[in-house]
Amino acid sequence: MSRWPDHGIALEHGPLVYSLPIKEAWSSIVAPRYSTTDFPVWIDNPSVQWNYGAFLKAASDAKFERRPMTTDPWIDPPVRLTIPARKIEGWDLAVDPKDPETRYSPPLHDLALGRAASEANPSLAVPPGDFLPAHSEPRPVRVADQAERIELVPYGATHLRVTIFPDVS
Numbered sequence: 001m002s003r004w005p006d007h008g009i010a011l012e013h014g015p016l017v018y019s020l021p022i023k024e025a026w027s028s029i030v031a032p033r034y035s036t037t038d039f040p041v042w043i044d045n046p047s048v049q050w051n052y053g054a055f056l057k058a059a060s061d062a063k064f065e066r067r068p069m070t071t072d073p074w075i076d077p078p079v080r081l082t083i084p085a086r087k088i089e090g091w092d093l094a095v096d097p098k099d100p101e102t103r104y105s106p107p108l109h110d111l112a113l114g115r116a117a118s119e120a121n122p123s124l125a126v127p128p129g130d131f132l133p134a135h136s137e138p139r140p141v142r143v144a145d146q147a148e149r150i151e152l153v154p155y156g157a158t159h160l161r162v163t164i165f166p167d168v169s
């Protein structure tokens with residue numbers, strides 16, 4: 001277990017970093033100046049829940065599982081971690097108010113204060129033009145009472161993923 005800024009936690013085992021794989025829903029659009037109907041822009045959005053915080057009291061709460069090698073370890077990896085996690089209601093993709101079609105990865109929240117960690121410490125604010133524009137407003141969040149176990153796979157075996165989780169311990 002490694003600690004990251006803004007109360008983030010990442011899980012590692014040897015050289016592997018683990019992520020929550022997120023099934024994606026693909027769609028195509030034609031973006032003027034950038035694509036055509038023959039060569040559209042492809043967008044993948046999450047089609048399953050992904051907004052979890054890690055609920056680890058100790059690194060031993062993570063359970064490592066080794067399975068037999070598969071024919072395609074990138075699709076079906078032979079190693080996995082399961083961790084206790086709690087769903088964070090309200091921690092959703094951020095929508096750019098200037099362009100509602102554009103969505104961003106949300107910042108980690110300072111869950112004790114119910115606001116984005118960058119609000120509590122302005123030096124952590126994401127500069128305009130990065131993943132979260134300065135004019136985007138984070139929403140209040142609520143951490144679920146019940147913990148559940150989620151399965152993580154190696155980072156390289158995912159397309160969409162959450163790798164650094166808010167610490168909800």
